[in-house]
Amino acid sequence: MARALWPVLLASAVGLLPFTVFSTYLVPIADEAGSGVAAMGGLRGLGGLAALLVGTALAPLIDRVPKEWAAAGALAALGLSAALGASGDFVLLAVFCLLIGASTAVLNPALTAAAADRFGTGKAAGRAATLVTATQSMTAMLAAPVIALPALFWGWQGDLFGVTAVALLLAVVFVARREKRQEATSGDAPAEPRLGYLASFKALAGVRGVVPLLLIGFLRTAVFMGYLAYLAAFYEERFDLDAGVFAFVWTLSGAAFFVSNLLTGRLTNSAAPRLSTERMLAVGLVAALVSVVGFYFTHWLPLALAMTALHAASHAIVAACVVSLIVRRCGTSLRGSALSLNAAGQSLGVFVGAALGGAGLGLAGYPGVAVVFGALVVAALGAAALVLRARLRDEKDDERDTEVEVS
Template sequence: MARALWPVLLASAVGLLPFTIFSTYLVPIAHDAGSSVAAMGGLRGLGGLAALLVGTALAPLIDRVPREWAAAGGLVALGASAALGASGDFVLLAVFCLLVGAGTSVLNPALTAAAADRFGTGKAAGRAATLVTAVQSMTAMLAAPLVALPALFWGWQGDLVAVTAVSVLLAAVLLARRGSTKGDRAAAAEEQRLGYLASFKALGAKPGVVPLLLIGMARTAVFMGYLAYLAAFYDERFQLDPGLFAFVWTLSGAAFFVSNLLTGRLTNADRPRIATERLLVIGLFAALASVVGFYFTHWLPLALALTAVHAASHAVVAACVVSLLVRRCGTLRGSALSLNAAGQSLGVFVGAALGGAGLGLAGYPGAALAFGALVVVALAAAFLAGRSGTAGEQAP
């Protein structure tokens, strides 16, 4: 499967690089642009806003063009943004952030849908989709050292220029591979005749889709909000400096990657040992227990264990949501995945805001309450999604 999907997997990895470079070299980028670190860092929020707006607005259109065309368009946008960002100009760096957010909001769902389409509408499609998300999580864990080493030779500007070149090359490869899917083209053509608003209505009518999108948003809010204050927690409670905290970050990333990869295989096996809907609920209960317990522990080994469990539980939930959306939405899977990505962008803002409010009002117990409440909301949505069972999934 990985051999068949190598351009898609590589493109999904490249999609994470522009903002990784921006975050890694924020200080020198701000210096070269004649700006403060605070002002430059604030531009990152433009990307999330663009991803939310563009992802939602273009969701019905993802299924109206070949997946490879949509993915190639996203890659071209990424390449253009990287070229603009390499200039070092503050205004062009703002455009860079907007274009990266807009480009990834199209690129990621298009790539995930393209991977699923290549293997039809059954469980193999769900396994292919979760393979894409697993590669993305692995890239998030390894991207910083991967971009840091080349930058020793050509600087952060050279990294962005390299992203431009690779993005354009991959766009050409994806366009050349157009048409190698096993999807039901007749059904796709029928659904493509739906109007813009009718596409949203048809997607909402799919069994369990709306609750699944809510789970995706709430899960992201919890995990990203938790990660936003993770370094501060380890510094305050266990006096871990940034060098030692890097190992905590690696632990969390590795747990997420391994769990996401294994869950994708488990839930999409020909004869799964446990239903995807049930595993989704188990993952959410594990997320609830680990995030609440984490903020009340004062023993470092236990905190590390809960950090790994929490990342792994979120990976389980993420893989289950993607698998169910792919299997239940059929030819509208591109639209569903685009809305899921937009919801995740919203979740980043919600998680940071609620986590900060809880922390400010009641310290770490307040953060535990805020994140725990979000998981409870996701659990309620999971029970609603589970009521539709396998009836809403597409037959293999």
């Protein structure tokens, strides 16, 4: 599967690199632009805003064009934005942040849907989609050292120009693969008609369990990203860990997320899983609730590290289950739209999680943060109950149909 999807997996990794370069070299980038670090760092929010708006607005369109073309266009925009960012000009860096957010809002769901489409509508499609998300989590963990070594020779500008070159080459690969596939299927039956713009939203709302899944994706991201936003401050205040030592904590969290995401994708999409994906989703949310609440009341470093690993692993379980269920329930005609809305909800979750976590911290300290994030996970568990209910209704419908056929 990885060999068949290598361009998709590579493109999903490349999509994370521009903002990784921006975050890693924020201070020298701010110096180059003649700006303060705070002002330059604030531009990152423009990317999240663009991702939210573009991901929501263009969600139905991803299923109305070949997903390879959507990915190629997003890669071209990403490559152009990286080249603009390498200029070091403040205004162009603002455009860089906007374009990166907009392009990744199209790129990520297009790649995930394209990977799933290659393997149909069954569990193999869900496994292919989670392989893309696992690659992204692995890249997020390894991207900083990967870009740091080349930057020793050509600086952060060279990193961005390197992203431009790779992104444009991959765009050409996706266009060529699409044209080759068109030639191979030119004699097949015509494709099914695509839904209209508004009809796509209506059709998604009518698919059982999809709206609760999108809500879970939003709430999960709000909790995890809000938790990560204050993770370094917590370890420094409670355990006196400096930035150098905290880097190992960050690696622990990233490794736990990657391994758990990869294994969950394989287990839940196997031929005979021990737990259904819906029940695995509930298990992940319960683990997230226990770990996020327990973490903020922990005063023993080994236990805090265990909670950090458990929390990352539990979120990886939830993320993999959400993507798998969206892919399976929506089919090839709607999965791109649903994945795009899921990505837009995650962009919104980043802002909401940081804001609510900050409010809880300001009002009641870390116990307040635990209450806020715990309440969000409880809300996600309520949505998970609706997802499980949708599965049970599907099973009853299948049994009824079987009885009708037999009679």
